[in-house]
Every structure is written in structure tokens, then in C-alpha cells.
Amino acid sequence: MALLTIAEALREGIREEMRRDPTVFCLGEDIGVPGGFGGAFTVTLGLSEEFGHERILDTPISEIGIAGLAIGAAMTGMRPIADVQYGDFLFCMMDQLANQAAKMTYMSGGTVKVPMVMRAPVGSTRRGSQHAQSLEAFFTHIPGLKVVAPSTAYDAKGLLKSAVRDDNPVLMFEHKLLYGSKGGRSEKGALSPIGEVPDEDYTVPIGKGIIRRPGRDVTVVGKLLTVYRALGAAETLAARGIEVEVIDPRTLVPLDMELILESVRRTGRLVVVEEDNRTHGWAAEVAAQVAEEAFFYLDAPIKRVSAPDTPPPFAPPMEALYVPSEQRVIDAVLYVLGEPPDAR
Amino acid sequence: MSGTAVVETEIEPLSGEDRWSLYRQMLLIRRFEERCNALFLQGKIPSTLHLYIGQEAVAVGICAALRVDDYLTSTHRPHGHALAKGVSAGPIMAELFAKSNGCCKGKGGSMHVGGMEVGMPPAIAIVGGGAPVAAGMALSSKMRRSGQVTASFFGDGGANEGAVHEAMNMAAIWRLPVLFVCENNLYGASTPVGQTVAVENIADRAAGYGMPGVIVDGNDVLAVRDAALAAVRRARAGEGPTLLECKTYRFCGHSRSDACNYRTRDEEAAWKQRDPLLVLGAVLAAAEDPRFEEMERSVSEEIDAAVAYAEAGPDPLPEDALLHVYWEGE
Numbered sequence: 219m220a221l222l223t224i225a226e227a228l229r230e231g232i233r234e235e236m237r238r239d240p241t242v243f244c245l246g247e248d249i250g251v252p253g254g255f256g257g258a259f260t261v262t263l264g265l266s267e268e269f270g271h272e273r274i275l276d277t278p279i280s281e282i283g284i285a286g287l288a289i290g291a292a293m294t295g296m297r298p299i300a301d302v303q304y305g306d307f308l309f310c311m312m313d314q315l316a317n318q319a320a321k322m323t324y325m326s327g328g329t330v331k332v333p334m335v336m337r338a339p340v341g342s343t344r345r346g347s348q349h350a351q352s353l354e355a356f357f358t359h360i361p362g363l364k365v366v367a368p369s370t371a372y373d374a375k376g377l378l379k380s381a382v383r384d385d386n387p388v389l390m391f392e393h394k395l396l397y398g399s400k401g402g403r404s405e406k407g408a409l410s411p412i413g414e415v416p417d418e419d420y421t422v423p424i425g426k427g428i429i430r431r432p433g434r435d436v437t438v439v440g441k442l443l444t445v446y447r448a449l450g451a452a453e454t455l456a457a458r459g460i461e462v463e464v465i466d467p468r469t470l471v472p473l474d475m476e477l478i479l480e481s482v483r484r485t486g487r488l489v490v491v492e493e494d495n496r497t498h499g500w501a502a503e504v505a506a507q508v509a510e511e512a513f514f515y516l517d518a519p520i521k522r523v524s525a526p527d528t529p530p531p532f533a534p535p536m537e538a539l540y541v542p543s544e545q546r547v548i549d550a551v552l553y554v555l556g557e558p559p560d561a562r
Numbered sequence: 563m564s565g566t567a568v569v570e571t572e573i574e575p576l577s578g579e580d581r582w583s584l585y586r587q588m589l590l591i592r593r594f595e596e597r598c599n600a601l602f603l604q605g606k607i608p609s610t611l612h613l614y615i616g617q618e619a620v621a622v623g624i625c626a627a628l629r630v631d632d633y634l635t636s637t638h639r640p641h642g643h644a645l646a647k648g649v650s651a652g653p654i655m656a657e658l659f660a661k662s663n664g665c666c667k668g669k670g671g672s673m674h675v676g677g678m679e680v681g682m683p684p685a686i687a688i689v690g691g692g693a694p695v696a697a698g699m700a701l702s703s704k705m706r707r708s709g710q711v712t713a714s715f716f717g718d719g720g721a722n723e724g725a726v727h728e729a730m731n732m733a734a735i736w737r738l739p740v741l742f743v744c745e746n747n748l749y750g751a752s753t754p755v756g757q758t759v760a761v762e763n764i765a766d767r768a769a770g771y772g773m774p775g776v777i778v779d780g781n782d783v784l785a786v787r788d789a790a791l792a793a794v795r796r797a798r799a800g801e802g803p804t805l806l807e808c809k810t811y812r813f814c815g816h817s818r819s820d821a822c823n824y825r826t827r828d829e830e831a832a833w834k835q836r837d838p839l840l841v842l843g844a845v846l847a848a849a850e851d852p853r854f855e856e857m858e859r860s861v862s863e864e865i866d867a868a869v870a871y872a873e874a875g876p877d878p879l880p881e882d883a884l885l886h887v888y889w890e891g892e
């Protein structure tokens with residue numbers, strides 16, 4: 219066992235997979251330059267020393283190329299782990315991901331596989347509109363991509379390994395405030411969850427969620443940073459006798475609906491928390507599936523807590539309105555319980 | 563016309579007065595950025611910063627060839643471009659302070675400063691993302707026969723984005739009035755240009771698009787201004803775009819968190835010998851000329867006023883986040 223941050227856990231996961239399988243390699247901007255950063259958030263720091271610059275491949279600033287080369291390499295026997303510095307730049311490579319990576323297997327009638335991993339940091343951290351978006355819903359909407367979103371060090375390493383070994387394109391979203399990156403790359407307001415990570419090989423299966431905190435009154439589903447907002451809210455509400463069950467799906471596609479439905483059937487109430495924009499979003503999809511599958515178990519309307527339908531703003535007071543707070547989760551839980559909101 | 567070439571139009575040299583004015587603009591950018599750095603360390607600026615120190619001659623030299631109504635697209639490193647294009651220091655500083663009197667009302671932050679009143683839309687922090695937009699502004703100028711020119715700034719790193727290539731090709735085939743200004747400061751974040759570009763000069767690529775490629779000493783503001791003016795005249799005459807590669811160096815880290823361990827202190831020292839302020843200063847007057855100190859004083863006052871403007875500005879309200887998603891009228 220070791221106590222690791224998410225950045226460290228990802229690094230160890232990549233290291234072990236690269237040792238295990240010579241076809242695994244990393245590519246991205248500033249990931250292995252000597253004296254450099256190890257990627258935007260230090261995940262690949264030091265790896266080029268062990269694996270050299272052929273397998274920790276520093277690319278030009280060319281996102282279409284990064285994604286496309288990863289796809290081509292994956293189709294022909296390699297297992298690339300590609301990196302964008304900020305999730306927002308996934309939009310630059312959208313054709314490669316949505317039209318190429320996601321469709322190769324389908325268009326080939328199941329004869330071509332694309333075993334690649336694409337890693338992308340999301341979350342609003344005072345950098346303005348183009349370095350802050352939570353883009354999960356754009357990609358969960360694309361058939362052919364798997365999407366994972368670890369919120370703990372244990373899951374980050376375990377899901378990274380599963381993603382590398384999976385024979386499909388897997389997009390891994392990571393939250394900037396959860397990395398625990400050190401030095402100059404540590405973020406203001408970071409939570410930096412440090413967790414126990416086994417030394418021996420293990421994986422976290424893609425498609426399996428987890429109950430982070432059991433409770434009988436209300437089910438709250440969150441992902442990435444909002445798992446922690448939900449846990450914080452649950453703690454506060456517990457002191458008032460309200461028992462919140464917090465579910466972290468860990469994988470967004472395929473989504474562990476069984477876990478969520480089973481919980482909602484017990485609690486009869488659901489709140490879904492996300493940092494994505496609200497309309498046509500991820501929480502909307504979870505709510506729709508629950509409404510379809512467990513409607514008669516519900517004792518209250520389903521409530522979403524999301525970012526408003528705006529680009530992420532820069533100024534901290536506006537950003538505070540944008541990113542769902544613990545208080546907004548508390549209010550939503552009180553709402554589905556039919557209790558008055560906290561006075562403010 | 564294609565291939566790497568020095569454009570040979572007769573460019574009349576600047577008067578002494580105008581040279582001093584370029585010096586003042588460069589000094590303003592330098593001292594503004596230094597102040598930003600200090601204010602960041604005091605916790606007054608809640609975001610990271612990409613400082614322009616060392617590259618002042620590029621922004622100032624290019625903008626010296628532009629009219630107020632000409633357009634400019636900028637990057638994640640936009641403070642110098644904004645100041646040179648004529649955005650006032652106060653609203654830029656206020657934006658960095660995340661105040662509602664900032665040039666983006668606190669919505670943008672350091673990477674998105676701009677001012678459409680001087681032809682500069684919010685800086686585009688998606689590397690390479692500005693080039694097609696610049697070509698579009700130039701297309702509009704051409705269609706409107708307005709005679710406006712657009713300067714599109716990007717780095718050596720940005721030169722490798724697909725968007726930049728599409729923009730250059732379209733600008734070339736339609737002879738759009740654009741200056742593609744590549745600020746080659748030898749690094750894209752930590753990555754040396756030699757590792758990301760296989761030709762010796764980024765300007766060499768111009769031949770592939772059928773536009774002139776011009777290489778200029780990016781630390782010599784007079785050389786930048788002369789090259790820019792030649793390209794601007796060409797553009798205004800309907801002869802199309804130019805790729806102008808300005809060889810320069812950033813004196814600071816890529817962003818606030820960068821200790822520059824991927825480059826040597828010797829390399830930095832060598833470039834500091836060619837500080838754009840020293841290069842022009844040597845042309846202007848002897849170092850002890852009192853005008854230098856006078857200028858320091860007036861620049862310092864201008865920045866003090868900018869900081870005071872920023873300090874005095876109100877914080878945006880949380881609900882302001884909901885405004886301006888769509889056009890709300892003048």
C-alpha cells in the first residue's frame with residue numbers, strides 16, 4: 219500500500235502498464251521534455267527517464283494529430299495513451315474522436331479495433347472560458363467511446379489500467395482540483411484527495427460504480443469533483459438526521475444504472491450533481507433513465523444540480539456561482555425531501 | 563510571389579520622435595508585466611499569467627504599422643498585444659484583478675483580454691485558434707472594401723496547429739489582407755522549436771501556401787515595424803497575406819508556475835543581451851540621457867493609475883455570470 223495523489227496514481231498506473239506491455243506508449247504536449255512539466259498537471263513527470271522519448275513522445279501543439287496518430291497506432295498494434303493539456307482542447311480533435319475513433323469498429327463490421335486511451339483534465343479553475351469546461355456530456359453522447367471519470371487515487375490507477383487493456387477507445391476525464399499535483403502545478407482550491415493504492419497489480423472494472431457513503435433518505439449521484447460536494451453535503455445533513463447515499467459511477471459509459479436504480483428504489487429520491495452545463499447534460503440523462511426505470515419508486519421529482527448554461531466565467535464570484543457548491547447540493551436534497559431550503 | 567524573401571518596398575524610416583514613442587510603448591509593456599508579476603505574488607491576481615517580457619518589440623513593431631481600425635487576433639499571452647493595439651492599461655489590469663470594470667467585465671481574465679473598439683476581439687487562448695478568425699476578419703474587410711488589415715499573432719508552437727495551416731491557405735488563395743505574425747520565441751511551453759518544426763525557419767513554410775515568408779529580428783522594433791509596414795501595404799493593395807516570422811525570446815517562464823528548467827541560464831543571458839529595450843535604446847540616445855528616466859516616470863505613473871483603476875473597481879456579482887451568453891444589444 220502507498221498513499222498517493224491522483225496524479226501519482228495515474229503516473230504509477232501508466233508506468234506499470236508500460237513495463238507490462240511494450241506496445242503501450244504516451245503522446246502529448248510537454249509530457250516528457252527534460253526539465254519540463256510532465257504534462258500540464260505532472261502526471262507523466264519522470265516517465266521519459268525510464269522509458270525514453272520514443273515511448274513518452276512529445277508532440278507539437280497539434281491536437282488533431284495527437285488524436286489521429288493515437289487512433290492509427292491503436293488500429294495497427296499499439297496501445298497509445300494520448301494526453302490533452304486541458305479538456306477544452308478535445309474540441310480541436312473532435313473529428314478524430316467522434317468520426318474516426320468512435321466509428322472504426324462499427325464501420326468495419328467489427329474487424330478493426332481502436333485500443334487507445336485519451337486523457338483530459340476538466341473543471342473550472344480560474345483560467346477563463348477556454349480552460350475550464352466540463353465536457354463529459356459531449357462525449358458520453360458518442361456511441362463507440364467509453365468514458366471514465368475517476369475521483370480517487372485508487373480508481374484513477376485501476377481505471378487507467380482497465381482503459382489501457384480495453385480494446386476500445388476510452389476517454390478518461392480527470393478533474394484539475396483533484397490531481398494533488400505538487401509545486402507550481404498545484405491548483406488553488408484543490409481538494410487533493412490522497413488515497414491508499416495497492417502496490418500489486420489491480421484493475422477497477424469499466425462500468426462499475428460505487429457507493430461512497432450509504433444512506434437511506436436520498437440518493438445523490440455525482441462525478442469527479444461533485445462527488446466531494448455530495449459527500450460534504452451528506453456530512454452536513456447527517457448532523458441534521460438526514461441520511462444521504464452518495465454514488466460515484468466512476469464510469470460514465472457504460473453507466474452502472476443498476477447501482478443507481480437499486481439505490482433509488484430504496485431511497486425514493488434522487489439528486490444528480492455535475493459541473494457540466496445543465497441543458498441536454500449528463501445529469502439529465504441519468505434523471506431520464508431513472509424516470510423511465512424507477513418512476514413508481516420515486517417519492518419526489520428528481521433534482522439536478524449543474525453549472526448554469528453559460529461558458530465558465532473567470533472572476534471568482536462568478537465562478538462560485540458556476541461550479542455547484544455543497545450548499546446547492548444541500549438545498550436540492552432538502553427540496554426532494556420537501557423541506558424548506560436553508561435560510562441565508 | 564512566394565518563397566522566403568525580404569519584401570523590398572521602400573519603407574521610409576521613422577522620425578526620432580516616433581522612435582521614442584515605440585520605446586515608450588515597449589517600456590509600458592515591460593513595466594506593466596513586471597507589475598503584474600508583483601501583484602500576482604501579492605495575491606491580487608487570481609489567475610495564472612503568461613507574461614510578454616522579452617517580446618515587446620514584436621507587438622509594438624507590428625502595431626506601429628497598423629491603423630486603429632485594423633484588426634488583431636491574440637493568444638494566451640495577450641497583454642502586450644492589447645497594450646500595443648491601444649487597449650488602455652486600466653481595463654486590462656482590472657480584468658486581471660477579476661473586476662467588473664475590466665475589459666471583459668471579469669468574464670475573461672488574463673488569457674482573453676482585448677478591446678473591440680481598437681479592433682481586438684478577446685484574445686483566443688486555444689493555441690492556433692485565432693488564425694482562421696483573423697482570416698475571416700480579413701475576408702470581411704475585403705468584402706466590405708474597408709481597406710482594413712488583420713494581424714494574427716501566434717507562437718512557434720501555434721504554427722503547428724492545423725487551424726493555422728487552413729487559415730494560411732485560404733488567406734493565400736483569396737489574397738486576404740492578413741499578416742500572419744509568428745512570434746518564434748524558441749519554445750512552445752517547455753518544448754523547443756527544433757523538436758516540433760522540421761524546417762529551419764517557420765517562414766519557410768510560406769512558400770507552400772504561395773505567400774511571402776519574411777524573417778525579422780523580433781528584438782529590433784524598428785526592423786519589425788519596417789517588415790510589418792511592407793506586409794501591410796501589400797495587404798492593403800490587395801496582394802494578399804504575408805507570413806512574418808519574428809525571432810525572439812520570452813524572458814520569463816511560460817506561465818507563472820514555470821521555473822524554465824528545460825533551457826539554460828546561458829541561453830537566457832545571451833538573449834538578455836539583446837533585450838529589445840536595449841536594442842532600441844542604443845539607437846535612441848546615450849544611456850544617461852534624461853529622457854529615459856522621464857519616460858520611466860511617466861510609464862510608472864500610467865501603471866499606478868491602471869492599478870488604482872483596478873483596485874477601485876467593484877467585484878462582479880455572482881449573477882453577472884448569467885449575462886452576455888447571447889447578444890444583449892449595445
Ligand SMILES: Cc1ncc(C[n+]2csc(CCOP(=O)(O)OP(=O)(O)O)c2C)c(N)n1
Pocket residue numbers: 247279281303307310638639687688689690716717718719720721747749750751816
Ligand atoms: C489548442 C491548445 N493546445 C494546447 C494549449 C496549451 N498551451 C497553452 S500555451 C502553449 C504553448 C504555446 O506555445 P507558442 O505557440 O510557441 O506560444 P508562446 O507560449 O511561446 O508564446 C500550450 C501548449 C492551448 N492553450 N491550446
Ligand SMILES: [Mg+2]
Pocket residue numbers: 717718719745746747748749750751
Ligand atoms: Mg513559443
